[in-house]
Amino acid sequence: MKKLWDQPKLGNIELSNRLVMAPMTRSRAELNGVPGSLAAKYYSQRASMGLIITEGAQPSAAGQGYLKTPGIYTNDHISGWRRVTDAVHEKGGKIFIQLMHVGRMAHPDNTPAHHQPVAPSAIAPNEKIFTATGMQSIPTPHALSEQEIQQTIADYRHGAAAVIEAGADGVEIHGANGYLIHQFLGQSSNVRQDNYGGSIQNRARLALEIARAVTDEIGPERVGFRVSPLNLLGGVNEGPEAKDLYHYLVTELNQLNLAYLHVMHVGHEDILADIRHAWQHSLIVNRAGRPIEELSDDLNNNLADLVSVGNFSLANPDLVTRLKKKVALNEPNPKTFYVDDGPLGYTDYPEWSKI
Template sequence: MNNIWQPILVGDIHLPHRLAMAPMTRSRAQANGVPSDLAVEYYAQRASAGLLISEGTQPSDDGQGYLATPGIYTPEHVEGWRKVTSAVHEKGGRLFIQLMHVGRMSHPDNTPHHRQPVAPSAIAPGEQMFTANGMLDIPQPRALLTEEIPQTVENFRIAARRAIEAGADGVEIHGANGYLIQQFFAPNANARDDRYGGSIENRARFAIEVAKAIAAEIGPERTAIRLSPSATLGGLDEGLEGPDLYRYLVAELNKLGLAYLHIMHFGNEALLADIRKLWEQVLILNRPSRSLEAIGSDINAKLADIESYGQFFLANPDFVERLKTNATLNQPNHATYYGGGAHGYIDYPAL
């Protein structure tokens, strides 16, 4: 475990150790998408994580899927996030804002414009979404027109610029967990016959265009991306070509010199080893089921440069200190993960 306490350079940011706080949706933003004052306290409490990756933050009205998630595309959003980044910086932490466009994983009741979700193709995920009216079936999305896709890329670019204006140290593109970018990868969600569908190169194109646009806007050293190879979240099936798509995609993204690649790992160890060889910058690895005893194992095995953790940081604002001193950990309260107020959000005790 000693290797996790070695400092590391991510982009142009010096971090004191090899742990990071994974992005976690908490659904506590204001109705207009502005982070609440509770969010300021929440992130500041966890600044010792070193690198904090924010909850998924929509780059546009179309990007929102869940109730009370924050945005980063209006002046009000920028002002709200500036309070968060300032509080984190005052405590010595660094914050990347994760840009999350959910694509078809949305419901009109949850978005500002109440419109039909957009996606690569008009194929519903076959799942339900929590709304103010309870659990409802996710409707069939509208397929993005070929000529609309550049504007969607532009929305990501502008959101990245807004994030930097808000004081963020960088942005993480959410290309994982069944949302828009990964929907382009999966043949059962992408039936397009234009330059964004069919071949591996075409299905990877949107992700690469988004990464290039953001890197050109804010610098590759402040641009990162998260991927979840083989994940079936949101009803996706990447098919037999899935591993080869990721090999191609990672090799192309590697050429951009991004700050880091964040992998949410679902068990294909051979693919993970290949990604490690293909990626020359910092690699952050998240294993959703990793035990406390296994912390540091992927760093020691040189499969990762940083390990990210969600629930440990959610329930323990001082998780780093507790890990260093072998202190007892708070247990997370699953009932307070999403929505609500301070309880289960900023009232977990520190040592």
């Protein structure tokens, strides 16, 4: 794992290592979307990671889909996130806040205004979602008009500015895992017949327009973008054109000189190899189900510049120390991933030195 401990540059910031904390929804924000009282401790505990990418924060009220997810569009949100970023920076860490609009993966009961979910097309994902009254079917979403799409892009721009005002080092745009941007990329979720549907170029249009708006607002060196080719979460399927779609998208994003591209990789090696060839900047790869002993394989094989981990970093606030000392890791407890019960399963995982 020797390459993990290099000190790479990402955009204009120096990282302490090549290990990245992947974004993970924790559903622990206050009801107004302000990061919860323990969030600063949770993230600062993991400040030894080369980079922290936070859980997704909605850039607007319409972007929320799950209970108690944080926002990043009001002054209160900014103040809450400032406590988080200050705590991470005090320990020498670097932190990007992820902007996540869930699109159709939502339920009105989970949002303050009880709004109808939105999407590229009025197609429900045929899934259930947890609400305060239990599991409910996700309703058919409202298909965004082109005017509403422009407002969504403006929301991302505003959210990016808020991220920087909150003291973060940068923004990750969530274009993966079945959420709004990914829904526009998918043939199964996008059947529009206007400028945002049909061809590869049209289905990628929203992703690129959001990326351009965000980079114009805060500078490309502070922006990352996440994709998940053929990850079928939320019923999104890019179809047989997936490789060509991502080749086009990544080639266009490459011209924006972003700080990084973040790939949630679920097993399509030809697509990952093509992305590696088309992308000329820092590439983060997160392999689903990757054993800890294979953590640096993509670095060694020149398929990635950094590697991100989810559950390993969730359960091990001192993951860097544990890996360097080659000691056993804490096992994550899935039953507490989304349970808002104070420190339980959140800030109470022990450090190795305290066991």
